[in-house]
Amino acid sequence: MREELLAIIEKNSRIDLKELAIILGVEEADVVNELAAMEAEGIICGYHTLINWEKTSNEKVSALIEVRVTPQRGQGFDSVAERIYKYPEVRSVYLMSGGYDLMVILEEKTLREVSSFVSDKLSTLDAVLSTATHFILKKYKDHGTVLSQKKEDEREKITP
Amino acid sequence: MRNPLADKVVEIKPSGIRKFFDIVSEMKDAISLGVGEPDFDTPWHIRDEGIYSLERGRTFYTSNAGLKELRQEICNYLQRKQGISYDPLTEVLVTVGGSEAIDMGLRAMINPGEEVLIPQPSYVSYEPCAILAGAKPVIINLKAENEFRLTAEELEEAITEKTKILILPFPNNPTGAIMERKDLEAIAEVIIKHDIFVMSDEIYSELTYKEKHVSIAELPGMKERTILINGFSKAYAMTGWRLGYACGPAEIIKQMTKIHQFAIMCAPTTSQYAAVEALKNGDEDIAQMRTAYNQRRRFLMNAFREMGLECFEPYGAFYVFPCIKEFGMTSEEFATRFLEEEKVAVVPGTAFGDCGEGYLRISYAYSLENLKVAIGRLEHFINGLRSKEK
Numbered sequence: 001m002r003e004e005l006l007a008i009i010e011k012n013s014r015i016d017l018k019e020l021a022i023i024l025g026v027e028e029a030d031v032v033n034e035l036a037a038m039e040a041e042g043i044i045c046g047y048h049t050l051i052n053w054e055k056t057s058n059e060k061v062s063a064l065i066e067v068r069v070t071p072q073r074g075q076g077f078d079s080v081a082e083r084i085y086k087y088p089e090v091r092s093v094y095l096m097s098g099g100y101d102l103m104v105i106l107e108e109k110t111l112r113e114v115s116s117f118v119s120d121k122l123s124t125l126d127a128v129l130s131t132a133t134h135f136i137l138k139k140y141k142d143h144g145t146v147l148s149q150k151k152e153d154e155r156e157k158i159t160p
Numbered sequence: 161m162r163n164p165l166a167d168k169v170v171e172i173k174p175s176g177i178r179k180f181f182d183i184v185s186e187m188k189d190a191i192s193l194g195v196g197e198p199d200f201d202t203p204w205h206i207r208d209e210g211i212y213s214l215e216r217g218r219t220f221y222t223s224n225a226g227l228k229e230l231r232q233e234i235c236n237y238l239q240r241k242q243g244i245s246y247d248p249l250t251e252v253l254v255t256v257g258g259s260e261a262i263d264m265g266l267r268a269m270i271n272p273g274e275e276v277l278i279p280q281p282s283y284v285s286y287e288p289c290a291i292l293a294g295a296k297p298v299i300i301n302l303k304a305e306n307e308f309r310l311t312a313e314e315l316e317e318a319i320t321e322k323t324k325i326l327i328l329p330f331p332n333n334p335t336g337a338i339m340e341r342k343d344l345e346a347i348a349e350v351i352i353k354h355d356i357f358v359m360s361d362e363i364y365s366e367l368t369y370k371e372k373h374v375s376i377a378e379l380p381g382m383k384e385r386t387i388l389i390n391g392f393s394k395a396y397a398m399t400g401w402r403l404g405y406a407c408g409p410a411e412i413i414k415q416m417t418k419i420h421q422f423a424i425m426c427a428p429t430t431s432q433y434a435a436v437e438a439l440k441n442g443d444e445d446i447a448q449m450r451t452a453y454n455q456r457r458r459f460l461m462n463a464f465r466e467m468g469l470e471c472f473e474p475y476g477a478f479y480v481f482p483c484i485k486e487f488g489m490t491s492e493e494f495a496t497r498f499l500e501e502e503k504v505a506v507v508p509g510t511a512f513g514d515c516g517e518g519y520l521r522i523s524y525a526y527s528l529e530n531l532k533v534a535i536g537r538l539e540h541f542i543n544g545l546r547s548k549e550k
Binding site for chain 1: 180181184190192194195197333454455458505507528
């Protein structure tokens, strides 16, 4: 049931528990227990909302920053990653394979906020060797959801 | 002027669905639970393969029986899913949807006056195709008390010396009924005893929610007397691609291929290339769609229980078939009033045979959100009917 439950709430975390139990064919109490267990195990880390900020007509931007760093003795990349993710303006930090080490994502910042973060905070860290900042121009699809279009049901209304 | 028409064709009743369709299409704001096709788009990797085949200029005919590669993949699939082995060169015909396979199969096998057994409620095309092939259709009325499965007794009772073919439409449209192995074993025994053939329409084989689909062709002694019909429409959400297939004894497939060659030439080439991709890499898509259908099925069954609407639990296809006899209306009256008063379209059970009287076909090839709205209106409607009775 776990995988099916996760697949449902990943798309719709606002679904009510009774309905979840019905469509999974289990008792409501089982759903409650399973959710609590997965929260405790850190499998479920939050119930967020997918927002298309472009539609809110603010002038903010999102940036992906590729960061090359020197791993720290005994701690690898973890300690430098921590120094970076502790900044509240950082949305995500991933350790990457390939040409750079950390992918740092800032969302909904002004251009000035992004540049000051990169030049004053990120670049000045001792472990950071270089950064490359990319601005997101348009989001087409996020978290598996296509942001731009709503699809109409074009099927014939009655078919055998 | 002379009568331009063939009597045989004029005498065929128009599909019961057609009439309803005309009413619904005039109502702009109606919501529908009336479609017999998936709400999903064909998975992208399959569509992409179709597009790629066009880009490569693969716009020619294929061999009459279908691309060899596709026939091979169909055989691999049936081996993998049902454990039946067919020879791709002689025992497979790729058709324009499962519907063409039904037509070709009947035309290839029927001599004038031979009888075709058609369990109903079932898909609308068996009876007219049988008539056009020169057969006498013999209807077996399935019963709600048997969960609309075909029993050996019902079959035995319908067989005469002229019986040639039994059409076996499971998982069933419109009832959602399935036949489990034990049910099929009982049927197979009767079939073999009377030396008749089976046309097994398994187009919904991937959509079962209790146990894996069993084909009657898997049973001992049955492969040689079964035409297995399946296709891509329901499993891979590929209705508009018009692609299906028939597998069976080489001598029958050979004759079907002959008529197919003259009538159709070959199934659409683009669709055939896309279908190869579907069979090779589509198992995960099927599993995901099946999970979604099953969630909706559970939602509907629960909603019916809560509103006290009688319905046996169907384990196949994407239909539920609730009973509306308590309201003292015919299926058509109920469906028409429901449409007029609540603006929701469902299909009267009678569109699938007279014994569908007292039932409605409700499709769950819709998102949960849509189903919720429609079912809310159904509840409002039947509560209204019940309060008037009091």
